[in-house]
Amino acid sequence: MNNFIQKGRTLTATLAAAVTSGQLVLLGNGKLPAVASGTYAANVEGEYNTGGVYEFPSATNGAAVVGDRAYLDPATGVVTATAAENDPVGHFAAPKAAADATARVRLWL
Structure with missing residues (x-):
């Protein structure tokens, strides 16, 4: 090519x-x-x-399971499971408990 x-x-x-x-x-x-x-x-x-899959700072409210959509909160710069007012960035690649301060996310290609 x-x-x-x-x-x-x-x-x-x-x-x-x-x-x-x-x-x-x-x-x-x-x-x-x-x-x-x-x-x-x-x-x-x-x-x-x-x-790829990366670990990012995460909002400490809201749980997620593998495959749930992940969003970037532009105001705080952290990953969240909340769609409202946030930008989609990928899917959670590992379970995330509500209190977790980090989350593993597989970026969208």
């Missing part, structure tokens, strides 16, 4: 805000969920992973 560029799980992007390694972000207007591969200052090109 002459037009193949890359597998596409890691994308290069420049974000307006600084990010830390492992931080869950939403890329572009399509709000593609991705995880920062490193720590990058605002307006600096960086690498972002768009697939």
Whole structure:
């Protein structure tokens, strides 16, 4: 194939805000969920992973089971099982008790 560029799980992007390694972000207007591969200052090109299972800070209210949808609360930057006002990012990859401060999430591809 002459037009193949890359597998596409890691994308290069420049974000307006600084990010830390492992931080869950939403890329572009399509709000593609991705995880920062490193720590990058605002307006600096960086690498972002768009697939796989990651552990993120989580809201300490609301339980989830494997396969439930996971959302990013843009106000707090944590993963939640609550859909209202939040952006979908994937599915829970492990059970999450209501009081858990972290959650494992499989990103949508």
